[in-house]
Amino acid sequence: MTLHVFPRTGPPQARLRTLLAWIARTREERRQRAELLSLSDHELRDIGITRYDALTEARKGLWR
Template structure:
């Protein structure tokens, strides 16, 4: 009888799940920040040094960027 062992290079399932959940949390936070950026007035955007065009360009980026 042969015993098959998983290679040690593969991360344990719990670690993969934590990484997936952290990635999802990151995407949600990024989306929230982009929504917040769009809600700023032109005056507030000027205060932080970006234009309305820059804010819209950033907000339209796909989630993975």
């Protein structure tokens, strides 16, 4: 599990950059999970995972 730590002190610009970076990472993870769900069973087998694995990954929350 990845722990995202946001600084509580420091310049507001640094805190804003940290928040924006977290948002960008979260959006990218969401996009990748959606793409994973769109793959066919054959394509999933090609990359070595099952449909169950893809569903499990796609259902993970934002904090994971």
